Amino acid sequence: MAKEIHNRKIKVTADGSHTFVLPDWKEHYHSVNGAISESRHVFIKNGLAQQAEGLKEYHILEVGFGTGLNALLSLEYGKKKALRLNYLGLEPYPFTLDEVKRLNYPKLVSGGIFSDVFMQMHELPFGKIAEFSKGFTFSKWQIGLDLAPLASSSFHLVYHDAFAPQFQPELWDEEAFYRLYSVLKPGGRLVTYSSKGSVKRALTACGFALKHPAGPTGKREMTVAVKNF
Ligand SMILES: C[S@@+](CC[C@H](N)C(=O)[O-])C[C@H]1O[C@@H](n2cnc3c(N)ncnc32)[C@H](O)[C@@H]1O
Numbered sequence: 385m386a387k388e389i390h391n392r393k394i395k396v397t398a399d400g401s402h403t404f405v406l407p408d409w410k411e412h413y414h415s416v417n418g419a420i421s422e423s424r425h426v427f428i429k430n431g432l433a434q435q436a437e438g439l440k441e442y443h444i445l446e447v448g449f450g451t452g453l454n455a456l457l458s459l460e461y462g463k464k465k466a467l468r469l470n471y472l473g474l475e476p477y478p479f480t481l482d483e484v485k486r487l488n489y490p491k492l493v494s495g496g497i498f499s500d501v502f503m504q505m506h507e508l509p510f511g512k513i514a515e516f517s518k519g520f521t522f523s524k525w526q527i528g529l530d531l532a533p534l535a536s537s538s539f540h541l542v543y544h545d546a547f548a549p550q551f552q553p554e555l556w557d558e559e560a561f562y563r564l565y566s567v568l569k570p571g572g573r574l575v576t577y578s579s580k581g582s583v584k585r586a587l588t589a590c591g592f593a594l595k596h597p598a599g600p601t602g603k604r605e606m607t608v609a610v611k612n613f
């Protein structure tokens with residue numbers, strides 16, 4: 385894996401926002417139909433915005449922190465709705481600061497008002513916790529999902545944003561989803577862009593109840609998996 389992650393190239397997607405591509409896998413970090421629009425649709429509109437009905441404080445786990453785009457969009461949404469967010473990103477193969485500085489996300493989100501926080505998230509050493517912006521507590525761990533010491537029933541939301549199942553099947557099987565089921569609070573939800581048959585079957589086998597809202601541009605559907613009470 386580490387070898388293939390080498391050599392990432394930046395690319396502009398259809399909505400003008402950047403993504404990175406892994407030439408060895410021909411796999412992108414986001415949809416080429418629009419990185420920001422995909423993330424807003426999958427993780428904010430069908431994730432945080434749905435789960436946010438009622439509560440004022442949320443614990444969010446992201447599997448695959450990567451460029452930090454989902455954290456940035458969560459911060460933006462949380463500010464708009466006056467939510468208190470506690471965000472933990474897992475990322476075994478982090479970007480360098482030079483790579484991060486090339487991304488146009490801070491400029492394209494809320495007119496740049498979160499640019500400083502975006503860089504601070506990337507600069508924060510792994511394992512430290514910081515409140516960069518009032519109501520937004522952030523931490524990231526340089527570790528894969530399989531080894532992360534996560535407490536059970538501690539998250540309201542999981543953003544499952546791993547590379548596609550054909551590249552990293554171990555992040556989409558029953559073992560991985562059972563782990564994520566157990567770290568979610570009752571009623572919590574896992575959201576992901578994938579609606580592959582094998583993914584649906586593995587999620588169902590772990591006890592999740594599934595919904596399949598329309599996907600982002602270019603995808604018929606996505607998956608919302610809810611942990612039943
Ligand atoms: C499709 S990319 C999405 C990244 C990120 N959410 C973003 O918006 O940039 C998948 C991410 O999962 C990370 N990853 C790879 N193996 C992982 C593992 N075992 N556990 C957690 N994340 C992993 C990759 O390094 C990559 O950053």
